[in-house]
Amino acid sequence: xxxxTQPTSMDCAEGRAANLPCNHSTISGNExxxxxxxxxxxxxxxxxxxxxxxxxxxxxxxxxxxxxxSSTLILPHATLRDTAVYYCIVRAYSGNTPLVxxxxxxxxxxx
Amino acid sequence: xxxxxxxxxxxxxTRGQQVTLSCSPISGHRxxxxxxxxxxxxxxxLFEYFSxxxxxxxxxxxxxSGRQFSNSRSEMxxxxxxxxxxxxxxxxxxxxxxxxxFFGQGTRLTVV
Numbered sequence: 416x417x418x419x420t421q422p423t424s425m426d427c428a429e430g431r432a433a434n435l436p437c438n439h440s441t442i443s444g445n446e447x448x449x450x451x452x453x454x455x456x457x458x459x460x461x462x463x464x465x466x467x468x469x470x471x472x473x474x475x476x477x478x479x480x481x482x483x484x485s486s487t488l489i490l491p492h493a494t495l496r497d498t499a500v501y502y503c504i505v506r507a508y509s510g511n512t513p514l515v516x517x518x519x520x521x522x523x524x525x526x
Numbered sequence: 527x528x529x530x531x532x533x534x535x536x537x538x539x540t541r542g543q544q545v546t547l548s549c550s551p552i553s554g555h556r557x558x559x560x561x562x563x564x565x566x567x568x569x570x571x572l573f574e575y576f577s578x579x580x581x582x583x584x585x586x587x588x589x590x591s592g593r594q595f596s597n598s599r600s601e602m603x604x605x606x607x608x609x610x611x612x613x614x615x616x617x618x619x620x621x622x623x624x625x626x627x628f629f630g631q632g633t634r635l636t637v638v
Binding site for chain 2: 502509514516
């Protein structure tokens with residue numbers, strides 16, 4: 416079972432920042448937080464991952480709370496092409512465990 | 527750098543038939559994982575191969591099998607197809623271990 420809780424859906428105005436929350440209150444010290452997104456009927460696309468420090472790349476920023484029990488994915492300037500299902504996943508950084516996907520958040524970017 | 531390539535993209539089969547799907551990983555990646563996605567069950571892990579060995583297996587019946595070749599390309603096979611096997615089958619590749627996985631575009635299988 417997925418170890419994360421995400422809102423089922425969210426809307427965001429085009430050009431505004433999209434902030435997608437994720438709760439992972441049972442995260443272990445050896446687990447990363449990963450974010451993927453899936454645009455309709457395509458394969459999931461890797462976005463970003465982090466352990467405890469905030470991370471930023473060309474796609475998004477990941478803010479992880481100090482207690483690591485929740486995180487927020489930020490798309491700084493959402494476009495219509497960011498409409499997708501966003502998955503937050505926790506995964507150990509050692510060993511050999513698969514990605515476990517939950518239901519994700521369906522983000523709709525509105526013009 | 528080419529991404530993960532899955533073939534074919536679309537497939538229609540009849541109940542009782544078998545099917546083989548192919549996945550070519552990103553160059554240098556030795557791990558290939560397979561997932562099934564249906565509207566009801568979401569994305570579910572099937573199995574993972576690394577250096578031609580199955581390292582991890584999800585909770586699917588034995589009709590679902592796979593293999594990996596020495597060039598890291600992987601195939602999955604589903605025998606005695608059922609209507610419920612209609613799904614998007616996704617393949618992901620990585621360097622191995624817990625390194626980041628990158629997905630292909632999937633194969634859409636329809637069983638009629």
